[in-house]
Amino acid sequence: MPELPDLEDYLAALHPRMQEATVTRVQVTGVSLLRTYDPPIDGLIGSRIEGIDRIGKRLVWQLSVPDGEPEPWYLVVHLMIAGRLRWGDPGASPPGRIGLAAIEVSAPGSADEPGGTLLLTEAGSKRRASMHLVRGPDALAEHDRGGVEPFDVEVEGFAERLRLERRTLKRVLTDPRRFAGIGNAFSDEILHAARLSPVRRTDHLSDDEVARLHEVTQRVLRDWTALLREQTGDGFPTKVTAFREGFAVHGRFGHPCPDCGTEVQRIRYAANETNYCPRCQTDGKLLADRSLSRLLKDDWPKTIDALEGD
Numbered sequence: 445m446p447e448l449p450d451l452e453d454y455l456a457a458l459h460p461r462m463q464e465a466t467v468t469r470v471q472v473t474g475v476s477l478l479r480t481y482d483p484p485i486d487g488l489i490g491s492r493i494e495g496i497d498r499i500g501k502r503l504v505w506q507l508s509v510p511d512g513e514p515e516p517w518y519l520v521v522h523l524m525i526a527g528r529l530r531w532g533d534p535g536a537s538p539p540g541r542i543g544l545a546a547i548e549v550s551a552p553g554s555a556d557e558p559g560g561t562l563l564l565t566e567a568g569s570k571r572r573a574s575m576h577l578v579r580g581p582d583a584l585a586e587h588d589r590g591g592v593e594p595f596d597v598e599v600e601g602f603a604e605r606l607r608l609e610r611r612t613l614k615r616v617l618t619d620p621r622r623f624a625g626i627g628n629a630f631s632d633e634i635l636h637a638a639r640l641s642p643v644r645r646t647d648h649l650s651d652d653e654v655a656r657l658h659e660v661t662q663r664v665l666r667d668w669t670a671l672l673r674e675q676t677g678d679g680f681p682t683k684v685t686a687f688r689e690g691f692a693v694h695g696r697f698g699h700p701c702p703d704c705g706t707e708v709q710r711i712r713y714a715a716n717e718t719n720y721c722p723r724c725q726t727d728g729k730l731l732a733d734r735s736l737s738r739l740l741k742d743d744w745p746k747t748i749d750a751l752e753g754d
């Protein structure tokens with residue numbers, strides 16, 4: 445699922461293409477994509493895009509205030525696990541089986557000069573990606589799960605959120621009500637870089653460990669955002685994946701840890717897994733899947749949706 449660095453990369457590519465452009469065509473082909481019917485999605489046509497931003501893992505397009513309406517409309521897209529964006533020429537349609545929607549815009553700053561088409565796709569048989577068109581900031585705020593932006597939080601606020609409940613580090617880092625934009629992949633990378641076990645209880649952390657985790661969380665997300673931006677350049681992100689070359693542990697089960705050479709291990713659950721290095725993170729201990737699930741009971745995400753979900 446696209447996480448903070450992936451979404452920032454999308455945003456940086458969307459701004460020069462859509463900011464201050466006018467919507468000229470909207471085509472929704474994914475049957476379960478659009479979750480709202482009022483205002484009607486065709487009402488977007490002719491609107492100017494005033495801003496493009498992010499709330500947690502959701503992308504938000506702010507539209508100009510429509511005639512006769514008191515407040516702007518917002519288009520909210522959650523890509524969930526397999527949703528992706530592409531950029532196409534004017535007139536492009538959602539591609540074959542995986543296409544969900546197309547939003548065509550004029551060139552930025554012009555109402556009629558051709559611009560391009562934003563295409564929304566989703567691979568696989570499960571349709572999880574969603575699109576909402578809502579009226580006004582209050583309706584938009586309902587899409588905010590409340591997680592703090594990792595770059596906006598000082599160490600005190602970070603510590604407070606971390607320790608609100610007695611939970612595992614893996615769970616709290618990926619909880620959208622606590623921290624925004626961190627999913628399975630980057631939580632693995634952050635915990636490895638911080639030399640902390642994914643199953644450490646948040647109430648067992650020392651102040652030094654919390655401070656280290658805070659610093660490392662920001663560093664890992666900042667470094668990956670910068671790297672993805674560099675790789676994408678002026679193009680549009682095409683390789684958005686949870687398995688990146690250059691990851692230390694995530695998706696690297698059985699490979700040597702880049703820091704100590706020990707084989708990366710995994711904890712499996714649902715159709716997903718958490719990866720860690722036993723030497724760097726768990727004092728050499730292997731975390732057994734079964735005993736772990738007993739130990740953690742309900743403090744481990746049971747499904748992908750629970751982990752990556754909202």
Ligand SMILES: [Zn+2]
Binds near residue numbers: 706721724
């Ligand atoms: Zn290691």
